[in-house]
Structures are given as structure tokens and as C-alpha cells.
Amino acid sequence: MSKIKSTSTRYMVLSELFRSKGAIIGFSIVILVSILSVYAVIVYPPSVVTRIWSDPEYWRDKPVLALPEWYSSLFGLNLPPNIVLDTRKQDSRILKYTVSLNEYTEHEITFTFDYDYDAFPSEINAYVYAKFKKNPLITITFIRPDGREINLWSGTITQNESFIILSNSPIAKKNVQEYLFNTFGEYVSDPTTEVVLFAVEKRGMDKPNTAEVLKSAGKSYKIKIRGTFFEKDSSLDVKLIIYGKIWGLLGTDDRRRDLLIPLMWGAPIALSFGISLSVITSLLHMFLGS
Structure with missing residues (x-):
């Protein structure tokens, strides 16, 4: 009986969750940030990012202050x-x-x-x-x-x-x-x-x-x-x-560096901050509620 009740409760929670557009958007963002965080750590581990980010030789083939490649297509421009x-x-x-x-x-x-x-x-x-x-x-x-x-x-x-x-x-x-x-x-x-x-x-x-x-x-x-x-x-x-004037998914900065890297590394930081804040909030509710 308790198993049936537990299953029914989970079903009601999920059903209520997916009725709310805000909840769906929030859940999707969490999933996306989680995937991006894992990808960032695998492709650009901390040791690699620390080494290449301040190395001008690594970025010398990239244009300075380039726009994202999709910018040209989105606005109908013919940028090189x-x-x-x-x-x-x-x-x-x-x-x-x-x-x-x-x-x-x-x-x-x-x-x-x-x-x-x-x-x-x-x-x-x-x-x-x-x-x-x-x-x-x-x-x-x-x-x-x-x-x-x-x-x-x-x-x-x-x-x-x-x-x-x-x-x-x-x-x-x-x-x-x-x-x-x-x-x-x-x-x-x-x-x-x-x-x-x-x-x-x-x-x-x-x-x-x-x-x-x-x-x-x-x-x-x-x-x-x-x-x-x-x-x-x-x-x-x-x-x-x-x-040229365009490069990569997010373009480059004034030192030719790929702006996608700080975005990807911002994902695990934001995720860890969000999880930490959620845990602290839950503990405070438990403590104050008791």
C-alpha cells in the first residue's frame, strides 16, 4: 500500500511539474548547464584552460574581436x-x-x-x-x-x-x-x-x-x-x-581568445553555485522548521 502511495505521489509531483511552463524551462536549463559542465571539464580541463588562456601563441591564428559565425547568416551579411x-x-x-x-x-x-x-x-x-x-x-x-x-x-x-x-x-x-x-x-x-x-x-x-x-x-x-x-x-x-571578421560560435575577444571557453567554464561554476544555494536553503528550512 505504501509503495502504491509513494508511486502515486511521485507521479503527481511530475505531472504538476510538467504542467508549469516555468518549471519545464527551469528544468531544461539545469539539464543543459549540467551537460555543458561535463563537456567543459572533459574538453577543456582546468590545467589546459590555465595554460592556453594566457598564451598568445595559442590564439595567434584567430581574428581579433571577431563576431560569431552565425551573425553573418542571421543578418544576411557576407562577412569574411x-x-x-x-x-x-x-x-x-x-x-x-x-x-x-x-x-x-x-x-x-x-x-x-x-x-x-x-x-x-x-x-x-x-x-x-x-x-x-x-x-x-x-x-x-x-x-x-x-x-x-x-x-x-x-x-x-x-x-x-x-x-x-x-x-x-x-x-x-x-x-x-x-x-x-x-x-x-x-x-x-x-x-x-x-x-x-x-x-x-x-x-x-x-x-x-x-x-x-x-x-x-x-x-x-x-x-x-x-x-x-x-x-x-x-x-x-x-x-x-x-x-576575417567572423569566427566560432561566440566570436573572439581583443586577444583573439575563443569566447566559448569562458562561457563553458561559467556553466560548472553557475551549477555548483546553484546547487550549493539550494542545499543551504533546504538546510535552513529544515532547521527553522524544526
Whole structure:
């Protein structure tokens, strides 16, 4: 008899629970937070989060202050994602060849890509992975779909793994200023490099609020990287990143970090806080009720 009564009581409680929309929503949130908490601990354990969260090298491939990927679709925008081209991986958009002559070796890499988005990239950077003993000379040329070529960067590298900033590099900015002066006969003091590279050639192409994106429309962009090495035993690989405006489920912060991680780690904290508060409240009711 007691078992029947207990079963009937549980049934009534559950029946009453699922009649209330607020209770259903609350119960669903608890289940969701619980699942998210378990997932966060498994995928991003505390030791991993502590290590990567303050490590800028881990996040360097992500765009700064990117919007979530779904934002572009939700509002009908055509925002650019990251475009990553890496010679260490098979990619039909990459052409690479090497020529050796006496004590010199020429490495040339051509990256070909389309750009049909409505917004400009946020940055352009290149990661160079090279093998050498004598510092090689690296030159980077940007070729637009309209046929215009811009000698973007040139210089020597001193480390086997080098990071070449193309957007804010003084060398790149100076070359862009020269391109604008030769085209329009005017000196521009502070052009935005990535905007000029991807803009329709007209006055005002140096600023994002006045420039118009030059879309591929069947004609691709190209970036040529040539390395002159003063030895036979050498190699050159490059990872080129054209940073977009959208990334991931929740976007990134000003340090390129994935904002999904703090959200996931907020779930177990919120869950533990909620459970602790519920236990304390129950104990207080029991104590005061007695």
C-alpha cells in the first residue's frame, strides 16, 4: 500500500511539474548547464584552460574581436571568415617550386585565393618556417584581380620560425603609400594596408568607410613569396593567414581568445553555485522548521 502511495505521489509531483511552463524551462536549463559542465571539464580541463588562456601563441591564428559565425547568416551579411593557406598541407591553391644555382637557392610560393565578401579583412600575417644558416632575403608581392601588383614586403629573416606582420608593418605601409602616390599623385599619411590591398582602385580607397571591396568575380587574388637563400641546403614553408571578421560560435575577444571557453567554464561554476544555494536553503528550512 505504501509503495502504491509513494508511486502515486511521485507521479503527481511530475505531472504538476510538467504542467508549469516555468518549471519545464527551469528544468531544461539545469539539464543543459549540467551537460555543458561535463563537456567543459572533459574538453577543456582546468590545467589546459590555465595554460592556453594566457598564451598568445595559442590564439595567434584567430581574428581579433571577431563576431560569431552565425551573425553573418542571421543578418544576411557576407562577412569574411579566416582564409588560411599553408604550404605544409596539400592545397590546390598553392604553387611551390625551388631552383638551385651554384651556392644560391630560390624558393617561390604562390598563394591563389578568391575574395567575394562585402567587408575587408581585419589583418594579413605570414608565418615563415625556413631552414638556413645564412640569413635569407624574403620578398612578398601582392597581385590584385585587376592586375595591379604591390611590392608589399621585403627584408631578411634571422630565425627559422619568423612572424611577418603585413597589416601594420612599417615596410608594408610605406609600400602601400608609394602605390597610392604613384596612382593618384597624393601622399596618404596613414593608409589601412589590408583595405588598400582589397579595395577598388579609386580615391578614398585607403579608408574602410570610403573604400569599396574589390571582389574576385572570377579573377583571383595572388600573393607571391620569394626566398633567396645563400646556400643549397635550405627550405621554405609559409603559413599565410588573411584574417576575417567572423569566427566560432561566440566570436573572439581583443586577444583573439575563443569566447566559448569562458562561457563553458561559467556553466560548472553557475551549477555548483546553484546547487550549493539550494542545499543551504533546504538546510535552513529544515532547521527553522524544526
